[in-house]
Amino acid sequence: MPDGLPTEIDLSRPSAARVYDYFLGGAHNFDIDRQLAEQIAAMTPNLPATMRAGREFLRRAVRVLLDAGVDQFLDIGSGIPTVGNVHEVAQAANPKARVIYVDIDPVAVAHSRELLAGNELTGVIHADLREPGRILAEARRLALLDFDRPLGILLAGVVHFVPDTYRPADILATLRAAAAPGSHLVISHSTFEDQPQEMLDAQRLSARTATEISLRSRAEITGFFGDWTILDPGVVHMELWRPDSPSEVAADAQRFGAFGGVARNDRPAD
Amino acid sequence: MAGADAAGEYAVDRAGAQRYAAEWARAVRRLGFVPLSPAETEQLLLTHTLRLADALVGDEAVAPVAQAVGRALVEANLTDPAVIEWSVRAFADRLPAQVLGSRVVGEQVGRGGRAGFGERIAAAQGGLAAGFARALRDRTFEHQERIARSVWQARDTVEQALRDSEARFRAVFRGAAIGIGIADVDGTIIDVNQSFADMLGYPIEEMRQLNVGSLFHPDDAPGMEQLYRELVEGKQESVRVEKRYYRKDGSAVWTDVAASLIRHDDGRPRFTVAVVEDITERYELQRRLRFQALHDPLTDLPNRTLFFETLGRLLGSSGRVGLCFLDLDGFKAINDSLGHDLGDRLLVTIARRLAGCVAEQGYLVARMGGDEFVILVDGDAGVDGVIAVAETALAAVSAPVFVDEQQLIVSASIGIVDSEHVGTSAADLMKAADTTLYWAKAQGRGRWAVYDPERTARDIARSALVAELPLALDRGEFVLHYQPIVSLLDGRMLAVEALVRWQHPQLGLIGPDHFIGLAEETGLIVRLGEWVLRQACQDAQCWHAEFPDARLVVSVNLAARQADAPAIVDTVANALAATGLPAELLQLELTESAVMGSAGEPLRTLHRLSALGVRLAVDDFGTGYSNLAYLRRLPITCLKLAAPFVEGIRGDEPEAADHRDERIVDALVRLAHALELWVTAEGVETEAQAERLRALRCDTAQGRLFGPPAPADTIRTRLAGG
Numbered sequence: 001m002p003d004g005l006p007t008e009i010d011l012s013r014p015s016a017a018r019v020y021d022y023f024l025g026g027a028h029n030f031d032i033d034r035q036l037a038e039q040i041a042a043m044t045p046n047l048p049a050t051m052r053a054g055r056e057f058l059r060r061a062v063r064v065l066l067d068a069g070v071d072q073f074l075d076i077g078s079g080i081p082t083v084g085n086v087h088e089v090a091q092a093a094n095p096k097a098r099v100i101y102v103d104i105d106p107v108a109v110a111h112s113r114e115l116l117a118g119n120e121l122t123g124v125i126h127a128d129l130r131e132p133g134r135i136l137a138e139a140r141r142l143a144l145l146d147f148d149r150p151l152g153i154l155l156a157g158v159v160h161f162v163p164d165t166y167r168p169a170d171i172l173a174t175l176r177a178a179a180a181p182g183s184h185l186v187i188s189h190s191t192f193e194d195q196p197q198e199m200l201d202a203q204r205l206s207a208r209t210a211t212e213i214s215l216r217s218r219a220e221i222t223g224f225f226g227d228w229t230i231l232d233p234g235v236v237h238m239e240l241w242r243p244d245s246p247s248e249v250a251a252d253a254q255r256f257g258a259f260g261g262v263a264r265n266d267r268p269a270d
Numbered sequence: 271m272a273g274a275d276a277a278g279e280y281a282v283d284r285a286g287a288q289r290y291a292a293e294w295a296r297a298v299r300r301l302g303f304v305p306l307s308p309a310e311t312e313q314l315l316l317t318h319t320l321r322l323a324d325a326l327v328g329d330e331a332v333a334p335v336a337q338a339v340g341r342a343l344v345e346a347n348l349t350d351p352a353v354i355e356w357s358v359r360a361f362a363d364r365l366p367a368q369v370l371g372s373r374v375v376g377e378q379v380g381r382g383g384r385a386g387f388g389e390r391i392a393a394a395q396g397g398l399a400a401g402f403a404r405a406l407r408d409r410t411f412e413h414q415e416r417i418a419r420s421v422w423q424a425r426d427t428v429e430q431a432l433r434d435s436e437a438r439f440r441a442v443f444r445g446a447a448i449g450i451g452i453a454d455v456d457g458t459i460i461d462v463n464q465s466f467a468d469m470l471g472y473p474i475e476e477m478r479q480l481n482v483g484s485l486f487h488p489d490d491a492p493g494m495e496q497l498y499r500e501l502v503e504g505k506q507e508s509v510r511v512e513k514r515y516y517r518k519d520g521s522a523v524w525t526d527v528a529a530s531l532i533r534h535d536d537g538r539p540r541f542t543v544a545v546v547e548d549i550t551e552r553y554e555l556q557r558r559l560r561f562q563a564l565h566d567p568l569t570d571l572p573n574r575t576l577f578f579e580t581l582g583r584l585l586g587s588s589g590r591v592g593l594c595f596l597d598l599d600g601f602k603a604i605n606d607s608l609g610h611d612l613g614d615r616l617l618v619t620i621a622r623r624l625a626g627c628v629a630e631q632g633y634l635v636a637r638m639g640g641d642e643f644v645i646l647v648d649g650d651a652g653v654d655g656v657i658a659v660a661e662t663a664l665a666a667v668s669a670p671v672f673v674d675e676q677q678l679i680v681s682a683s684i685g686i687v688d689s690e691h692v693g694t695s696a697a698d699l700m701k702a703a704d705t706t707l708y709w710a711k712a713q714g715r716g717r718w719a720v721y722d723p724e725r726t727a728r729d730i731a732r733s734a735l736v737a738e739l740p741l742a743l744d745r746g747e748f749v750l751h752y753q754p755i756v757s758l759l760d761g762r763m764l765a766v767e768a769l770v771r772w773q774h775p776q777l778g779l780i781g782p783d784h785f786i787g788l789a790e791e792t793g794l795i796v797r798l799g800e801w802v803l804r805q806a807c808q809d810a811q812c813w814h815a816e817f818p819d820a821r822l823v824v825s826v827n828l829a830a831r832q833a834d835a836p837a838i839v840d841t842v843a844n845a846l847a848a849t850g851l852p853a854e855l856l857q858l859e860l861t862e863s864a865v866m867g868s869a870g871e872p873l874r875t876l877h878r879l880s881a882l883g884v885r886l887a888v889d890d891f892g893t894g895y896s897n898l899a900y901l902r903r904l905p906i907t908c909l910k911l912a913a914p915f916v917e918g919i920r921g922d923e924p925e926a927a928d929h930r931d932e933r934i935v936d937a938l939v940r941l942a943h944a945l946e947l948w949v950t951a952e953g954v955e956t957e958a959q960a961e962r963l964r965a966l967r968c969d970t971a972q973g974r975l976f977g978p979p980a981p982a983d984t985i986r987t988r989l990a991g992g
Contacts, residue, residue, distance in 0.1 A: 024303045028413045084303070110421070244308050
């Protein structure tokens with residue numbers, strides 16, 4: 001058993017992955033998850049919409065990466081990838097696209113394995129973002145991704161589960177260092193900026209799942225991209241990041257308490 | 271309206287369908303998550319709009335088509351209840367008017383024979399809802415089943431991993447070469463591995479019934495139980511100690527124990543885990559090495575190192591320390607005559623006795639090397655206490671020793687030092703002990719001596735002079751004074767005795783009593799004597815040159831060692847030759863023992879000296895043992911009577927003692943005259959003494975009455991003055 005990963009499946013506690021699934025309309029969840037989801041939704045009516053917006057942002061970002069020629073993805077914190085998952089989005093555009101899903105939740109991992117059984121171009125890793133070295137080693141062991149070619153590293157709604165004590169900036173640096181020139185990094189991350197009090201209160205509720213959420217500033221989130229080139233329009237409220245149709249963007253895009261951004265590794269090849 | 275024309279009596283408005291689909295798409299995107307882009311959503315819903323519209327105006331049953339569309343909505347993840355609500359309502363409210371047009375709708379409603387249009391709408395609504403509901407129910411079942419299955423799989427995975435991990439750890443636990451034990455916080459041993467059980471000589475099962483507390487060794491370092499308590503109370507996370515365990519058979523095993531605390535999830539102490547290594551051999555080796563480093567291999571007594579460590583510690587604390595520094599008398603002779611092996615065995619016996627005789631008091635006995643031992647008397651024994659220890663030790667040593675069926679009687683000497691008398695440094699103490707041992711040795715065998723700082727000061731002064739003597743000669747610090755020897759008949763000065771003085775740069779003028787002995791001991795007397803002789807001859811020659819009629823003789827003392835030296839004749843001849851002094855103006859004074867000591871060489875030497883023409887006198891006559899028959903054959907010209915005889919003659923109040931001394935002097939003078947020798951009386955201080963000596967027909971005299979020793983110039987003045 002890898003250190004730091006759960007050694008028992010405790011269904012008496014809600015799971016972030018299953019709560020998220022519920023917000024996306026899935027039924028891969030239990031009463032305990034739905035209770036928490038309803039509680040959160042009652043306190044912050046925007047939250048379900050935020051989660052959906054996060055999923056939309058991921059879809060748009062993956063499409064942008066595909067257009068840039070990226071055909072392999074490392075999706076860390078993938079949760080239960082039922083609807084709008086990365087391999088479907090990617091393989092719809094490029095049938096040869098490869099995806100590795102990484103999650104800390106053993107149930108989500110088991111679920112992913114079942115869902116992806118028979119899909120030769122996908123892989124699943126049970127690992128913790130706080131151990132990026134292990135993630136990279138396992139990913140290399142699967143021999144699915146070519147680390148010498150551009151890679152899409154996806155961190156959708158997961159870095160905010162890593163408190164500062166675990167030095168998330170160092171974790172990001174480790175991941176960036178493993179990626180070849182031309183690689184892209186996609187991050188969406190909850191923030192306290194522009195947020196009403198109830199959003200901040202909801203953060204405490206999330207502590208009932210495995211991990212508490214650390215809300216961070218735009219500057220901190222921007223810092224996670226390191227020296228990579230941040231693509232337009234920068235680190236912005238997720239809905240504002242390259243919307244499909246500008247008319248769909250609500251005037252109060254900041255109601256979704258999370259920023260999204262994409263950066264590219266423009267470092268010359270070694 | 272091409273569609274409408276083709277169908278004859280009804281038509282589908284494509285543009286209307288497009289508008290309807292766009293509205294529908296906006297609604298579903300607002301109401302729930304759609305994993306498609308807006309354009310894709312709209313395209314999907316346009317397809318469904320057209321299917322529904324076609325079915326509605328066609329002749330076939332509309333419900334199955336509507337059911338299919340309802341199912342398709344779910345499959346596209348448009349699952350929010352609000353989606354179906356909007357869809358069902360809009361189907362009746364807006365679709366006919368927007369997609370089919372109002373004319374068609376009016377006609378359809380007015381037609382008879384077939385089911386009415388309103389009924390078709392209702393059937394389609396029902397089908398849409400039913401299809402959606404059935405699909406959603408199926409999907410929910412499927413999701414629930416899959417997530418449940420995932421949970422079980424995850425559990426299996428975790429449990430398998432745990433089983434694998436458990437199997438690995440159990441294998442490590444079982445197979446570890448190091449001992450591992452797990453105990454409750456109340457000390458109950460839960461499990462131990464084979465290595466631990468073997469280490470303590472128990473079967474595993476039996477050890478599981480023991481308590482950690484029962485394994486504590488009574489000689490464990492103090493505080494070890496305290497450490498254990500702190501560990502189980504959670505005040506320490508881990509402890510590492512070296513401790514002894516009792517084996518089941520009662521023997522002890524030394525171990526290196528690393529114990530750590532395992533806590534419950536909520537932090538309460540749960541188990542202690544001890545990892546135990548058997549270090550008995552290493553410990554024994556260390557102990558032996560330490561013992562060897564601090565003990566003498568022959569006798570097993572503490573060695574110098576341990577002695578100085580202990581002494582240093584005692585001197586560092588308050589309180590007094592006494593030392594008995596013991597050295598066997600004549601051990602070298604025993605070693606040389608009986609062999610080193612026997613000598614060693616003697617030392618072992620002596621060491622055992624010394625250790626035994628102070629064992630009760632617990633004093634440390636150390637072997638300093640060779641046949642030297644030290645007893646360290648700590649505490650407030652005082653000098654008397656230390657002396658008592660020394661006497662006990664001497665008694666212990668003096669009992670006969672049987673080695674190899676030989677009986678040896680040995681003795682020892684002891685130097686005693688008490689820290690009160692000396693500074694507090696170990697080096698000072700040992701130096702004092704060494705000095706004191708030397709004094710004890712000098713007194714004879716089997717003695718002890720107590721350190722005396724004043725005596726040491728004297729010794730130090732003496733040894734300082736010894737060290738300076740040779741330099742003093744080179745630097746010309748010696749001077750000669752001359753004491754007149756006068757005729758008792760006419761008071762004329764016939765001779766002077768040369769007496770050496772040391773003009774010391776710091777101490778001033780030092781008399782011969784303080785350094786002649788030292789010069790004799792060190793052998794410097796030969797060089798010093800040579801200088802004296804040369805200087806005296808030179809001074810005498812000066813007087814002779816200036817006052818030839820005075821015929822003043824210079825009398826020089828020859829030390830026994832000088833007289834024994836074969837070169838003395840040459841030395842004297844050279845002095846005479848170098849200075850030009852006539853030989854008959856030089857008199858050499860020898861002691862009785864130098865003259866009488868032996869036959870052979872000295873006698874020949876005396877004859878050769880005499881042959882040079884110099885006069886020979888016997889100094890301090892009457893204090894030694896003179897062979898009168900022998901004396902008769904010697905080339906002697908003069909006897910000098912020792913001062914004590916002269917002292918006894920007071921002259922003014924004739925008492926018994928006076929008479930006796932006077933009779934001795936009378937006899938000696940008669941004897942000398944019988945041997946045809948001159949007689950000189952020394953130490954004459956009063957006119958009365960001079961008068962009596964004159965009456966006894968003593969020839970010459972010297973002493974304060976006739977002038978104290980004085981520099982050469984004074985003699986010259988006296989010669990000049992007549």
